[in-house]
Amino acid sequence: MPKALDTTIVAVVTDIRLGTEPLIGYGFSSFGRFAQGGLIADRFAPRLLRADVLDMLHGDGLAIDPLKAWAVMMTGEKPGGHGERCVAVGALDMAIWDLAAKARQLPLFRLLRQVFETETSLVSVPIYAGGGYAFPHNDLACLREEAERFRTMGFRAMKMKVGAHSLEVDCRRIETVLEVFETGDKVAIDAMNAYSSPRVREAAAAFEPYSLRWFEDICDPLDFATHRAIASAYRPPISAGEALFSASDARNLLRYAGLRRGHDVLTFDPAHCYGIPEYARILAGFLDQGWSARDFQPHGGHLYSLHVALGFGLGGCECNPHNFQPFGGLADGTAIVEGEASPPDIPGIGFESRNLLMDLFRQLVQS
Amino acid sequence: MPKALDTTIVAVVTDIRLGTEPLIGYGFSSFGRFAQGGLIADRFAPRLLRADVLDMLHGDGLAIDPLKAWAVMMTGEKPGGHGERCVAVGALDMAIWDLAAKARQLPLFRLLRQVFETETSLVSVPIYAGGGYAFPHNDLACLREEAERFRTMGFRAMKMKVGAHSLEVDCRRIETVLEVFETGDKVAIDAMNAYSSPRVREAAAAFEPYSLRWFEDICDPLDFATHRAIASAYRPPISAGEALFSASDARNLLRYAGLRRGHDVLTFDPAHCYGIPEYARILAGFLDQGWSARDFQPHGGHLYSLHVALGFGLGGCECNPHNFQPFGGLADGTAIVEGEASPPDIPGIGFESRNLLMDLFRQLVQS
Numbered sequence: 001m002p003k004a005l006d007t008t009i010v011a012v013v014t015d016i017r018l019g020t021e022p023l024i025g026y027g028f029s030s031f032g033r034f035a036q037g038g039l040i041a042d043r044f045a046p047r048l049l050r051a052d053v054l055d056m057l058h059g060d061g062l063a064i065d066p067l068k069a070w071a072v073m074m075t076g077e078k079p080g081g082h083g084e085r086c087v088a089v090g091a092l093d094m095a096i097w098d099l100a101a102k103a104r105q106l107p108l109f110r111l112l113r114q115v116f117e118t119e120t121s122l123v124s125v126p127i128y129a130g131g132g133y134a135f136p137h138n139d140l141a142c143l144r145e146e147a148e149r150f151r152t153m154g155f156r157a158m159k160m161k162v163g164a165h166s167l168e169v170d171c172r173r174i175e176t177v178l179e180v181f182e183t184g185d186k187v188a189i190d191a192m193n194a195y196s197s198p199r200v201r202e203a204a205a206a207f208e209p210y211s212l213r214w215f216e217d218i219c220d221p222l223d224f225a226t227h228r229a230i231a232s233a234y235r236p237p238i239s240a241g242e243a244l245f246s247a248s249d250a251r252n253l254l255r256y257a258g259l260r261r262g263h264d265v266l267t268f269d270p271a272h273c274y275g276i277p278e279y280a281r282i283l284a285g286f287l288d289q290g291w292s293a294r295d296f297q298p299h300g301g302h303l304y305s306l307h308v309a310l311g312f313g314l315g316g317c318e319c320n321p322h323n324f325q326p327f328g329g330l331a332d333g334t335a336i337v338e339g340e341a342s343p344p345d346i347p348g349i350g351f352e353s354r355n356l357l358m359d360l361f362r363q364l365v366q367s
Numbered sequence: 368m369p370k371a372l373d374t375t376i377v378a379v380v381t382d383i384r385l386g387t388e389p390l391i392g393y394g395f396s397s398f399g400r401f402a403q404g405g406l407i408a409d410r411f412a413p414r415l416l417r418a419d420v421l422d423m424l425h426g427d428g429l430a431i432d433p434l435k436a437w438a439v440m441m442t443g444e445k446p447g448g449h450g451e452r453c454v455a456v457g458a459l460d461m462a463i464w465d466l467a468a469k470a471r472q473l474p475l476f477r478l479l480r481q482v483f484e485t486e487t488s489l490v491s492v493p494i495y496a497g498g499g500y501a502f503p504h505n506d507l508a509c510l511r512e513e514a515e516r517f518r519t520m521g522f523r524a525m526k527m528k529v530g531a532h533s534l535e536v537d538c539r540r541i542e543t544v545l546e547v548f549e550t551g552d553k554v555a556i557d558a559m560n561a562y563s564s565p566r567v568r569e570a571a572a573a574f575e576p577y578s579l580r581w582f583e584d585i586c587d588p589l590d591f592a593t594h595r596a597i598a599s600a601y602r603p604p605i606s607a608g609e610a611l612f613s614a615s616d617a618r619n620l621l622r623y624a625g626l627r628r629g630h631d632v633l634t635f636d637p638a639h640c641y642g643i644p645e646y647a648r649i650l651a652g653f654l655d656q657g658w659s660a661r662d663f664q665p666h667g668g669h670l671y672s673l674h675v676a677l678g679f680g681l682g683g684c685e686c687n688p689h690n691f692q693p694f695g696g697l698a699d700g701t702a703i704v705e706g707e708a709s710p711p712d713i714p715g716i717g718f719e720s721r722n723l724l725m726d727l728f729r730q731l732v733q734s
Contacts, residue, residue, distance in 0.1 A: 032445065033445075033448060034410065035405060035406055035409035035410040036405070037405050037409060038402060038403070038404050038405010038406055038407075038408065038409065039402055039405055039406070039451065040405075041405065042402035042404060042405065043401065043402040078399065078400075078559075078560065078610065079560040079587045079588055079589070079610060080450075080560060080587070080588035080589060080610030080611060080612075081400060081449065081450030081451065081453075081610060081611075081612050081639075082448065082449075082450050082589075083447075083448030083449050083450030083451055083452060083453070083612075084406065084448065084450055084451030084452050085450060085451050086448075086450070192445075193445065193446040193447060220446045220447070220615055221446055221447035222446070222447060222449075222613075222615035222616060222618075222619060223615065223618075224619065224622075225622065243445065243446060243447030243448060244447060244448075245447075245448050245450075246589075248587055248589035248590065249589060251589075251590075252589060252591065252619065252623075255591075255592065256619075256622075256623060272448075
């Protein structure tokens with residue numbers, strides 16, 4: 001059986017040396033959108049490789065300026081059609097930020113705070129465990145076991161999937177997780193854009209009594225009218241953004257979807273949104289309209305999104321402790337303290353703190 | 368100087384024989400979005416190659432059912448993010464329709480009429496010449512020469528680019544073309560999504576007195592609020608759709624952009640919109656709201672968009688007689704009669720009627 005979904009990994013290798021080691025940045029395309037290798041190899045990497053190095057050098061002389069490199073990658077790209085290429089660029093952008101932070105001997109979140117002048121001094125962010133997919137056998141028992149495992153690891157909240165079963169079964173699944181996490185504000189549900197417009201109205205009515213943490217990706221991400229209808233009828237928070245990949249699409253969500261400032265949650269994935277420069281524009285668009293950075297909880301559940309959350313002072317982020325390995329989760333051996341976590345205190349994104357992941361990245365550089 | 372833009376070509380080769388020749392379908396990714404080879408090779412073609420042939424066979428037993436093949440290609444694809452993959456799928460879908468029409472010994476437009484039960488008996492459609500890009504030297508003289516060449520070829524209308532110069536220069540360019548085509552309804556302008564929201568308001572005011580055929584891609588294709596503002600202030604037609612690639616995005620254009628039914632023009636490119644099945648859904652969405660198929664003028668300017676226009680009874684289509692060769696334009700030696708044209712009366716899309724193009728496609732099959 002061929003894999004239905006994988007991810008794309010990139011390494012940006014320089015001729016700079018840090019001690020005896022070459023300076024290398026690593027990136028990958030987060031989870032859910034895949035096969036970006038051709039776009040990277042045929043369209044975006046060649047622009048970087050062809051560019052005059054002086055057009056990408058930072059004013060401080062310390063290697064690459066990620067914002068300049070981003071402008072080089074996007075040369076000639078047309079407005080509209082924000083899918084796939086945004087993931088290809090996001091993966092390259094991640095590697096370039098990793099590189100830039102390593103060149104300055106800073107963890108990524110500290111470089112983000114410098115570059116974007118964010119006013120935050122958080123040392124950790126709230127995280128929640130991503131999981132709760134349907135199990136092929138003994139679904140409810142396995143789901144309870146998974147939730148218990150998350151609690152034992154120190155998570156104080158988790159997100160589970162809905163939409164693959166009848167509403168009756170999904171209600172039983174939610175109740176099963178609530179037996180472990182106890183209150184609705186600890187449990188988010190994610191419909192993965194599966195519901196049709198009529199169906200999500202039924203689902204919202206069925207789920208509302210649980211007063212859940214949030215109801216994510218409730219329908220087609222571009223069906224703003226249905227978002228508006230649910231936001232006006234369903235009292236607990238909804239969340240949106242994971243399947244929108246540009247500042248233009250984000251502006252439409254803001255204009256048309258009727259989301260409730262300070263109540264609903266924004267899950268844009270920076271690795272899917274052309275990387276950090278565009279994510280910063282998305283964030284700025286919401287801040288301009290009175291939203292808070294605390295309303296953002298980036299999708300991903302890996303070290304990179306943890307840095308983005310800590311660097312921009314966001315409300316928290318997902319963590320995938322066992323799904324999407326070896327990419328998901330925290331640095332090897334990281335403790336979750338009072339439901340919060342920090343990235344490792346090493347330069348860059350800190351992929352080097354994860355042994356299995358580095359085995360993979362090193363193959364890329366050696367090949 | 369590396370090429371900034373190319374296209375992606377595909378061949379779908381079968382073990383069916385038509386006489387002594389193998390049955391092969393050809394497709395390409397139209398113009399403007401490129402480097403789809405990786406997405407095709409890593410994500411979409413493998414689904415077709417893995418599929419059970421019975422899941423794609425038409426009930427008539429005559430080779431592949433393009434609608435079934437489309438469903439196979441889209442297996443597991445997620446809602447949202449309609450860019451690039453829609454072009455990869457569109458190129459494969461084009462080749463599959465070419466194949467399916469050849470297997471039935473029909474020109475593509477006749478197969479489209481059968482499959483979609485379109486009520487049209489047109490034998491030709493109005494076409495207009497696409498061109499009018501800025502020339503690096505002697506721009507106005509070259510532009511006039513190009514317009515005269517189009518007229519001599521039999522075109523009764525053309526489309527030219529605006530937005531690369533000041534409004535004053537663009538007005539002189541428009542006036543130059545009007546000296547050849549005489550009346551505004553013969554000359555469309557295309558800003559290629561280059562104008563910012565404030566700038567397009569100035570541009571619309573400057574261009575309005577010319578009463579042009581239409582004003583295309585006026586700003587960011589996802590900035591529906593600006594479309595609405597221009598549609599309410601600018602009297603002549605505007606056109607939109609070329610840079611929207613799905614039925615979900617098209618529905619937002621319909622919901623939010625304030626376009627005027629029976630007045631404004633829809634330029635969706637079927638090869639960029641996941642191919643014909645999704646294009647048919649886009650069309651149906653507008654027809655449901657009282658629009659006419661005559662309001663559609665697909666982007667592309669090649670034989671495939673001519674078949675789509677003739678098959679669905681659209682208002683006409685673009686023709687690129689000298690740009691984007693060897694893909695743009697009609698069958699070799701085709702006459703334009705009273706501003707209208709037909710595809711060649713041979714099975715499939717009729718790429719075989721274009722010698723230079725077939726040289727390219729044959730290299731793909733032989734390699």
